Amino acid sequence: MTSLDVTMTVNGRTVTGRVEARRTLADFLRKDCAATGVHLGCEHGVCGACTVVLDGCTARSCCTLAVQADGAEVMTVEGLADGTDLHPLQEAFWARHGLQCGFCTPGILLTMRELLADNPDPSEEEIRESLSGNICRCTGYQFIVEAVKDAAAVLRASSADRG
Amino acid sequence: MTEQHLPPGLIGARVRRKEDPRLLTGRAQFVDDVALPGMLEAAILRSPHAHARIVSVDVSAALELPGVFAVITGAEVAQACALPQPVIWRLIPDQRMTDLYALAHDKVRYVGQGVAAVAAADRYVAEDALGLIEVEYEQLPAACTLDEALADGAPLLYENWPDNVSCRQTVPKGDVATAFAAADVIVSETITYGRQMGTPLETRGAVVSWDPFTDRLEAWLSTQSPNLARDLLGEVLGLPVERIRVRTPDVGGGFGNKFDFYGEEVVAALLSKRSGRPVKIIEDRLESFVANAHSREQRIEVEVAAKSDGTITGMRGTVYGVLGGQLSTVGIGPCWAATVLMPGPYDIPNVEVTVVGVVTNRSPYGSYRGWGQPKANIAHERIVEKLARELGMAANDVRRKNLIAPDKFPYPSPVFYYDSGRYEECLEAAERAVVDRGWAKRQAEAAKEGRSLGIGYSFHIEISAIGPSRILNQAGLQHSGFDEESVRIDSTGGVIVRSGLSAMGQGIQTALAQVAAQTLGVPLDSVTVLTGDTETNPYTGYGTGGSRGAALGGGALLRASTRLREKVLRVAAELLEASPDDLVISDGRISVAGTGVGGRSVSMRDVGDATYRRLDGKLPLGETPTLEERDVLDPDNTAFSYGTTAVLAEVDRETGRVQVLDYLIAHDCGTVINPMIVDGQLHGGAAQAIGGALFEEIVYGPDGQPLTTTFMDYLIPTASELPAFETVHLTTTADHIPGGFKGMGEAGTIGGASAITAAIDDALRDLGVGVVQLPITPPRLLSMIEAAEAGGTATDVEEQS
Ligand code: FES
Numbered sequence: 001m002t003s004l005d006v007t008m009t010v011n012g013r014t015v016t017g018r019v020e021a022r023r024t025l026a027d028f029l030r031k032d033c034a035a036t037g038v039h040l041g042c043e044h045g046v047c048g049a050c051t052v053v054l055d056g057c058t059a060r061s062c063c064t065l066a067v068q069a070d071g072a073e074v075m076t077v078e079g080l081a082d083g084t085d086l087h088p089l090q091e092a093f094w095a096r097h098g099l100q101c102g103f104c105t106p107g108i109l110l111t112m113r114e115l116l117a118d119n120p121d122p123s124e125e126e127i128r129e130s131l132s133g134n135i136c137r138c139t140g141y142q143f144i145v146e147a148v149k150d151a152a153a154v155l156r157a158s159s160a161d162r163g
Numbered sequence: 164m165t166e167q168h169l170p171p172g173l174i175g176a177r178v179r180r181k182e183d184p185r186l187l188t189g190r191a192q193f194v195d196d197v198a199l200p201g202m203l204e205a206a207i208l209r210s211p212h213a214h215a216r217i218v219s220v221d222v223s224a225a226l227e228l229p230g231v232f233a234v235i236t237g238a239e240v241a242q243a244c245a246l247p248q249p250v251i252w253r254l255i256p257d258q259r260m261t262d263l264y265a266l267a268h269d270k271v272r273y274v275g276q277g278v279a280a281v282a283a284a285d286r287y288v289a290e291d292a293l294g295l296i297e298v299e300y301e302q303l304p305a306a307c308t309l310d311e312a313l314a315d316g317a318p319l320l321y322e323n324w325p326d327n328v329s330c331r332q333t334v335p336k337g338d339v340a341t342a343f344a345a346a347d348v349i350v351s352e353t354i355t356y357g358r359q360m361g362t363p364l365e366t367r368g369a370v371v372s373w374d375p376f377t378d379r380l381e382a383w384l385s386t387q388s389p390n391l392a393r394d395l396l397g398e399v400l401g402l403p404v405e406r407i408r409v410r411t412p413d414v415g416g417g418f419g420n421k422f423d424f425y426g427e428e429v430v431a432a433l434l435s436k437r438s439g440r441p442v443k444i445i446e447d448r449l450e451s452f453v454a455n456a457h458s459r460e461q462r463i464e465v466e467v468a469a470k471s472d473g474t475i476t477g478m479r480g481t482v483y484g485v486l487g488g489q490l491s492t493v494g495i496g497p498c499w500a501a502t503v504l505m506p507g508p509y510d511i512p513n514v515e516v517t518v519v520g521v522v523t524n525r526s527p528y529g530s531y532r533g534w535g536q537p538k539a540n541i542a543h544e545r546i547v548e549k550l551a552r553e554l555g556m557a558a559n560d561v562r563r564k565n566l567i568a569p570d571k572f573p574y575p576s577p578v579f580y581y582d583s584g585r586y587e588e589c590l591e592a593a594e595r596a597v598v599d600r601g602w603a604k605r606q607a608e609a610a611k612e613g614r615s616l617g618i619g620y621s622f623h624i625e626i627s628a629i630g631p632s633r634i635l636n637q638a639g640l641q642h643s644g645f646d647e648e649s650v651r652i653d654s655t656g657g658v659i660v661r662s663g664l665s666a667m668g669q670g671i672q673t674a675l676a677q678v679a680a681q682t683l684g685v686p687l688d689s690v691t692v693l694t695g696d697t698e699t700n701p702y703t704g705y706g707t708g709g710s711r712g713a714a715l716g717g718g719a720l721l722r723a724s725t726r727l728r729e730k731v732l733r734v735a736a737e738l739l740e741a742s743p744d745d746l747v748i749s750d751g752r753i754s755v756a757g758t759g760v761g762g763r764s765v766s767m768r769d770v771g772d773a774t775y776r777r778l779d780g781k782l783p784l785g786e787t788p789t790l791e792e793r794d795v796l797d798p799d800n801t802a803f804s805y806g807t808t809a810v811l812a813e814v815d816r817e818t819g820r821v822q823v824l825d826y827l828i829a830h831d832c833g834t835v836i837n838p839m840i841v842d843g844q845l846h847g848g849a850a851q852a853i854g855g856a857l858f859e860e861i862v863y864g865p866d867g868q869p870l871t872t873t874f875m876d877y878l879i880p881t882a883s884e885l886p887a888f889e890t891v892h893l894t895t896t897a898d899h900i901p902g903g904f905k906g907m908g909e910a911g912t913i914g915g916a917s918a919i920t921a922a923i924d925d926a927l928r929d930l931g932v933g934v935v936q937l938p939i940t941p942p943r944l945l946s947m948i949e950a951a952e953a954g955g956t957a958t959d960v961e962e963q964s
C-alpha cells in the first residue's frame with residue numbers, strides 16, 4: 001500500500017503525517033490528530049456525524065481521503081469554541097437541550113454554523129431543510145431547531161454590535 | 164390516593180444538563196476514542212449465507228499477513244468458553260434454547276453471523292486479513308420468513324427440534340370463552356409489524372484487555388448494562404467477576420440495542436488473551452444492520468368481545484415473534500411483553516393471550532426501546548378503533564368506556580399490577596389540547612382544497628421502574644431488578660454521587676444531580692455524578708433499560724441523600740451549638756431557622772472539614788468520620804406511566820405518502836425531575852415511533868439476504884420528515900417509589916404508530932382503509948388506497964360507520 005506525506009492545518013495547527021492512500025480524513029483526524037470530536041456514524045456519507053469544515057465548506061470526512069485534504073485548512077468541532085468561551089451555537093444547544101447522546105452534535109453544529117453564515121435569519125423550514133443531511137437518532141430535532149433559532153438571534157445581535 | 168409532593172426546587176426544574184459541555188466541545192470519550200498502549204483492532208468475518216453448514220475454516224493465510232496478531236474461529240471460541248451466549252429472560256420453562264456461542268462453528272443461521280475474527284495492527288489490516296480466510300459452506304434450504312418457518316416440512320434451524328417453534332405460552336385471566344359466547348359484537352384483526360432496529364448513531368463497540376498472566380480482564384463497553392455485562396462475561400469466560408472491570412465511556416445512544424450482551428464482547432476478550440494485547444472491536448454501520456439486535460417483527464392476531472355500548476368484555480390474542488436464527492440476551496422477553504400487556508390501559512375482565520416464538524434465518528431479535536409495548540399498543544388500539552367503527556361510536560368514547568378507572572388501582576392485569584393513574588383525565592387533556600390547536604378546523608379547510616387530513620389518537624401505558632428482584636426471578640429473569648446508589652460529601656463540601664447506571668444521552672447524570680442537590684440543600688454545581696465503572700460504582704440490577712434509571716436511581720439516591728442530610732445537620736448542630744431540629748439547609752449553608760441573613764451559619768465546607776480533617780471539638784462524639792450513605796431500592800412493584808398521543812397527518816392519495824403535521828403527547832410519569840429532559844425523551848421516542856410507523860424496515864430478500872444495509876435503504880427520519888412536538892403533563896406519583904418518580908424513557912415509542920395509523924384511517928375514512936401493516940410505506944398505502952377505490956372494501960365499511 002502506497003503511503004504519502006500530507007500536511008494540513010487542523011484547528012489552526014499545522015500537522016504533517018505519512019498516510020496510506022486509503023486512510024480516510026476521518027481516521028486521520030481522529031487517530032493521528034486526536035480530533036475525536038469527529039464521529040463516525042455510517043462511513044457511507046449519509047449521517048453527517050463526521051462533518052468537518054474543509055477550506056471553509058462542510059465536508060464529510062468519512063468519504064474524503066486524508067491525501068485529498070493535503071494543503072487544506074480543516075476545522076473540527078474542537079475548533080468551534082473561542083478559548084473557553086462556547087460558540088453561540090454551543091451555548092444555545094446547551095440551553096435548549098439540543099443534544100442527548102451528543103454523537104451527532106459535532107457534525108450538526110458545524111453544519112448549522114455554515115447555514116447561519118449563509119443565512120443569518122433562517123425560517124424553521126430552512127433550518128429543517130439544512131439539517132436534513134444530518135441524522136440525529138435521539139432528539140427528534142425540535143430542540144435542535146429551537147437552539148439554532150436562538151443562536152441565529154445571538155449571532156445577528158453580535159454582528160449588529162460590531163456594526 | 165395519597166400523593167407524595169416534593170417541595171418546589173431543583174426536582175422539577177428545567178436545568179441545563181451537566182453532560183453537555185463535554186459533548187458540545189468534542190471532549191467526550193466514546194468507545195472508539197479509547198486508545199490503549201499496544202491496542203489492536205479487530206474485525207469479524209460474517210456469514211454470507213442465511214443457512215449453511217460450515218464444512219471448513221482455513222485461517223492460515225490470514226495468520227501470515229504482516230500486522231495480524233491473532234485469529235480465532237467459531238470452534239475455538241466454543242472450546243474457550245465455559246458457557247454459550249446467555250439468555251437472561253427465561254420466562255417459559257420448557258422453551259427450547261439455542262445455546263450458541265459468540266461465533267458460529269457448526270452451522271450459520273443468518274447472514275451476518277460471525278464465523279471467525281482477526282486482531283491486527285489496525286482495522287484496515289484486520290479487514291484485509293478477513294479476505295484471506297477461507298470458509299467452505301454447504302448451503303442449506305432456509306426458512307427466512309415466519310410462514311416459511313412454520314410451514315409443514317420447513318427446513319429446521321435446529322435439527323434436534325421437532326419444528327422451528329422455540330416456545331409457546333398462554334396467559335389467561337378470567338373466563339374468555341364465556342365472554343365471547345355472550346358478546347354482542349366480536350371484532351378481530353391481524354397486524355403485521357415490520358422488522359426494525361434501534362440504530363443508535365454510535366454503533367456498538369468493545370475494547371478488552373485480558374492479562375493472560377493474572378487473568379484480569381478490563382473492558383470498555385458501549386453498553387447500557389455494565390453490571391450485567393460483567394456478570395455475563397464472568398459466566399461465559401469462566402472468570403470470577405472480581406477480576407473483571409467493565410467501564411462504559413460515553414454511549415452514543417442505546418435504545419435497548421446496547422442493553423443486550425453480544426458475541427463481540429466475548430470475541431474481543433478471547434482475541435486479547437491470545438494476542439496479549441488490548442483488542443478493540445468497533446462494529447461498522449454495515450455490520451450493524453446484521454449484527455445488532457433486530458426488533459419489532461411480529462404477527463399479532465387480536466380479537467375482542469364487546470357489548471353494544473362499547474364495553475369490552477373479553478380479549479384474545481396471539482403474538483408470533485419472528486426471533487431470528489438464535490436467541491438474543493433477552494430471548495422471548497419483548498414478544499412476551501407484547502403479549503401480556505396486550506389489554507393495555509383497558510379494564511378487560513377476561514383475557515387469553517398466547518405468545519409463540521419462532522426461529523427464522525434472520526438476525527436475532529433483541530431489545531429496542533419500547534420492548535414489546537409498541538406491539539401490544541398497536542394491538543389494543545387498532546382493535547379499539549375497529550370496534551368503534553363497527554359500533555358507529557367515536558374511538559375515544561370506546562376508550563373512555565374501557566379505560567381503567569382511578570379507583571381501581573392497583574389494577575391486576577394478566578401479569579402486572581398497574582400502580583396508579585388517571586387515564587380518562589389524560590385522554591381529555593389531549594382532546595382539549597387538540598381543540599386548542601384547531602386541528603378539526605385545519606382538517607375541514609384542507610378538505611375544501613381536496614387534501615386529506617386525519618386526526619388519530621392512541622392511549623399507551625408504559626411499564627417502568629423494573630423490579631422487584633424476587634418477582635422478576637420467579638418470572639424467569641436470571642438477574643435482579645434493584646438499584647444501588649451512593650452519595651458522598653467530601654472534605655470541602657462537594658458532593659459525589661456514584662451510580663451503576665449508564666449515561667447514554669438520557670441525562671441520568673443531571674437527573675441524579677438534581678435529586679441529590681435538592682435533598683441535601685446544595686447548589687447543583689457542587690454535585691458530580693460518576694457513572695460507568697463497575698470497579699468503583701455501585702451495582703445496578705438489570706441495567707439501564709426498562710425505563711428504570713430515573714425512577715429507581717432517583718428513589719435510591721433520594722433515600723441515601725436524606726440520611727446524609729441528617730448527619731450533616733448533626734455535625735452542623737455541634738458547630739453551631741444548636742439542635743439539629745432547629746437547622747435549615749439552603750444553597751449549601753446550614754443556619755438556625757428564623758435567624759435570617761447574618762444569623763449564625765456554617766457552610767457545607769465547614770461540615771466537610773469537621774468530618775474529614777479537623778475533627779477535634781467539631782465532630783460530635785459518637786459520630787464516625789466521613790459523610791457517605793448508600794441505598795438500595797428494590798421496589799415493591801413496577802410503576803406504570805401512561806399517555807395519550809394525538810396526531811394530525813396528511814395523506815397524499817396520489818403517492819401514498821404520509822406527512823405528520825402536528826404531534827401531541829399528554830403524559831404522566833409521576834414526579835418529573837427535569838421537564839426539559841422528559842420532553843426531550845418524549846420527542847426522541849416519538850421520532851422513532853414515526854420512523855417505525857412510516858419509513859423504517861429491515862427487508863430481506865427471498866434467499867434471506869438483507870436488502871437494507873445502509874442509511875440509504877433503512878430510512879431514519881430526518882428533520883424534514885418530522886413535525887414539531889407538543890407535550891402536556893399530568894402528575895400522578897408512584898407512591899411506592901421514594902420521590903414518586905415513574906420512568907418514561909420508552910414512552911414516545913409506544914403509542915406513536917397507533918396514533919399515526921388512526922390518523923391515516925381518518926384521512927381516508929371515505930375509503931374505509933384500515934392500516935394493519937407497519938411501516939405503512941408509500942407503496943403499501945397507495946396499494947390500499949387503489950384497492951379501496953377500485954372496489955368493495957370502501958362500501959362495506961361505509962355501511963358499518
Ligand atoms: S460517518 Fe460520514 S456521513 Fe456518516
Ligand code: FES
Nearest residue numbers: 100104136137138
Ligand atoms: S443526540 Fe444522539 S444522535 Fe443526536
